Amino acid sequence: MREADSSFSDADGLDMIEGFARVVAVEDGRIWLEPEVTASCGSCSSVGLCSIGKDAGAARKLAARRFELPGDLGLRVGERVVVGVRDDTLVKGAMTAYGIPLLTILAGGIAGQEWGGTDGMAALGALGGLITGLLIARVMANSLTARGILTPRFLRRSFDPPSDAGCHE
Amino acid sequence: MEHYLLLIISAALVSNVVLMRFLGLCSFMGVTTRVDTALGMGASTTFCITISAMIDWGVERFLLEPYDLGYLRTVAFILVIAAAVQFTEAVVRKVSPSMFQLLGIYLPLITTNCAVLGVNLLLVEGKMNFIESTVFALASSLGYSLVMVLFAGLRERLALCQVPRLFAGPPIGFITASLLALAFMGFSGMSTN
Numbered sequence: 001m002r003e004a005d006s007s008f009s010d011a012d013g014l015d016m017i018e019g020f021a022r023v024v025a026v027e028d029g030r031i032w033l034e035p036e037v038t039a040s041c042g043s044c045s046s047v048g049l050c051s052i053g054k055d056a057g058a059a060r061k062l063a064a065r066r067f068e069l070p071g072d073l074g075l076r077v078g079e080r081v082v083v084g085v086r087d088d089t090l091v092k093g094a095m096t097a098y099g100i101p102l103l104t105i106l107a108g109g110i111a112g113q114e115w116g117g118t119d120g121m122a123a124l125g126a127l128g129g130l131i132t133g134l135l136i137a138r139v140m141a142n143s144l145t146a147r148g149i150l151t152p153r154f155l156r157r158s159f160d161p162p163s164d165a166g167c168h169e
Numbered sequence: 170m171e172h173y174l175l176l177i178i179s180a181a182l183v184s185n186v187v188l189m190r191f192l193g194l195c196s197f198m199g200v201t202t203r204v205d206t207a208l209g210m211g212a213s214t215t216f217c218i219t220i221s222a223m224i225d226w227g228v229e230r231f232l233l234e235p236y237d238l239g240y241l242r243t244v245a246f247i248l249v250i251a252a253a254v255q256f257t258e259a260v261v262r263k264v265s266p267s268m269f270q271l272l273g274i275y276l277p278l279i280t281t282n283c284a285v286l287g288v289n290l291l292l293v294e295g296k297m298n299f300i301e302s303t304v305f306a307l308a309s310s311l312g313y314s315l316v317m318v319l320f321a322g323l324r325e326r327l328a329l330c331q332v333p334r335l336f337a338g339p340p341i342g343f344i345t346a347s348l349l350a351l352a353f354m355g356f357s358g359m360s361t362n
Contacts, residue, residue, distance in 0.1 A: 017205050035270075067270050085271070090205050093271045094212035097261050102219055102307060109300045110173075119230070119299040126223060126303060134260060141265030150267035
């Protein structure tokens with residue numbers, strides 16, 4: 001998502017990470033949005049690999065990143081909006097998805113090395129640690145999702161940018 | 170345990186993958202305009218480097234070394250890295266779709282990040298055992314993430330400063346990166362790898 005220029009605070013006074021998205025469907029009061037592709041995507045050196053910047057794959061990739069906004073916000077299909085998550089959400093998400101499995105991999109690997117004394121046992125320990133870590137991460141991610149921490153919030157409507165507007169990244 | 174601690178300090182700070190080995194400079198300059206993007210990229214890269222290093226250790230130990238296939242190392246490691254990135258993407262999507270919305274954007278960028286391949290090749294050069302390889306890869310990638318976040322913080326502050334027009338944008342970014350590299354040279358007296 002491209003970051004909006006202005007900052008915004010939530011009810012607790014915490015800053016939000018903002019991004020633009022477009023309403024693609026409104027079904028039974030549920031609003032589905034797709035994040036906008038950043039202008040810098042086309043010039044990235046990984047554009048050949050990443051389908052986000054290419055026409056053919058862009059739709060599929062964006063459809064995979066489609067998300068839902070709760071509540072009746074009165075939005076219509078095609079409208080451009082600013083959505084945001086609290087700025088500590090990314091830290092919490094990264095620690096849960098990556099930090100926990102990495103810690104358990106390390107703990108399992110060291111335990112395997114200390115008890116088994118061989119590389120094979122260390123590798124087995126690390127593999128066990130990875131599986132355990134992913135299970136813990138899943139439980140914690142479900143908890144974060146249930147509390148709505150990972151869900152983007154609607155902040156405001158946005159106008160379409162002028163045709164010569166570019167990303168400042 | 171002291172051995173592992175020295176390995177971590179050496180890999181993360183003394184021989185920092187970005188500022189001392191000059192790897193991953195594309196993402197270092199490209200994804201550090203904001204702290205949150207730098208953090209997301211750093212965390213994703215840390216996970217992928219560690220996973221690929223574990224697999225590459227096995228590929229090197231049980232396939233390339235015994236059958237004298239060293240000339241296939243780069244190709245084999247790139248394949249492993251691409252597979253590790255795909256694995257990570259699938260796992261994050263499975264663990265939490267909401268998390269995938271938040272962190273999935275950074276994953277395709279990792280496949281072409283030379284820091285990932287560089288760390289894996291350094292592991293072969295270092296002739297380390299499994300756990301040393303894993304600790305080295307984790308510490309190297311934590312050093313990468315640390316530098317990414319520090320540099321993003323500096324660039325966010327620079328964006329608010331009045332910079333002469335000739336230096337605005339990438340030039341002042343490179344000057345800041347060089348000063349950061351000089352600061353990290355201060356660690357070089359602590360330990361050697």
